[in-house]
Amino acid sequence: MFLLDSSGSVRRRDFQFALRFVKDVITGINLASVNVGVMQYSHYFAGRELHDQPYLSTEISLGQFNNTQLFKAAIDNIQPHGYTTYTAHAVLKAIRVDFPSSNRFHNSCTSKLIVLITDGMATDSPRLSSISLMAKNEGVKIFAIGVGLANQRELVVLTRPEIGTSDRVYSINQYEALQNLVQTMRSNILA
Template structure:
């Protein structure tokens, strides 16, 4: 059913009840591909959501793997609902936007039991029409992403997806929110960097982030922090947030504390995220206090695990921004309005 072909709920229900049952294989990859094509025709300014309902393993594994990679690079939120005993939990986790986007039920009759929880989650994730999830705020948000040899090309891809997804919390269109990205290894990669305020479209921002190249090399974290401290054009009157992602000990550790302190002295709140071989004590040399809110250490995992802390980080960032600007509890200021595109499979 084309997404635009229904004017009201009753008409949609009537047509849904007339959808015939067609047996065959479980071509989940093909279904997700078609759903993404349908959502691409939707309104660019509203969130896009897929609910996948299935009772078994996909039979088009290669197509599914390719489609999962495409979807992870998009801004589409994907919820998976597994029904019965033959589901593959790992497959549902891979498809879903995050592991807490996965639901399981005993049988199809039991789906109604998760309706309230699922609808509540969907509505909460959908963004307001005119503002980001944090509400009508102004912020300068800078990412620094490690592109050294220890990260690997695959994990650098996960890091780019993470940056794209976190940035989607904010509304870039008005210019009130400025987002920048810098990658580094032995040197900072200023030629491919996104400067604060350089892009005002979420789609253009994601495209630019995904075009950033993996370089390999050493981990010169102090050099990257010093570069941002010296060269960033932070606005004086707005909150300044820096999100730093790394997986190891910097070779220039001697200059890291001073470089981080220079940023904090300028009023920059620093969130340090360490993955795999990162050292928690070194993250605390970079992060703002309190460390429990600003130093996030994911022990013994690869970069795919970074997505698991995305929601937690978004709440912490919004909390910092709102505390700086209003002193209010963010739970009382986040908008409850929503508008979204939704696709079922």
């Protein structure tokens, strides 16, 4: 599951680089055997249920497409939101709503991964550690790509809360450099 920061700090052009990255990563992956989904995230409304959050938007459900061309066409229709950066709540929605809706969620042989791309600090930073531990307990492995001034400490907490290592955190200076990580992320997904 790809989680894409679409907060106000992400320029439209940069968001397009993130979408292109997703398309390039899934090229060469058999979508009939690997369920892939995409969520863009920005704002969270405290008075709403997770499944009713318009700015934690699951644009492509896990396994919705088993055809690469249809998947890529759906990616091309995604428009960024703007607003804030509720990273912890986006991960929570992925593990509580999106992953359980996949027909492969309860299969112990199925790898469950999040690839998160962000360029800033989480608005809900205090919740990152507890939600990351929830993800770990659900068997969900998180990889994070921090762009520019992304908060590296938050990304370490998100990906490895129990040991604090950065082996699942990738840092790049600008969104254009996502292309340098395509093969690495494809390998992580297929591992």
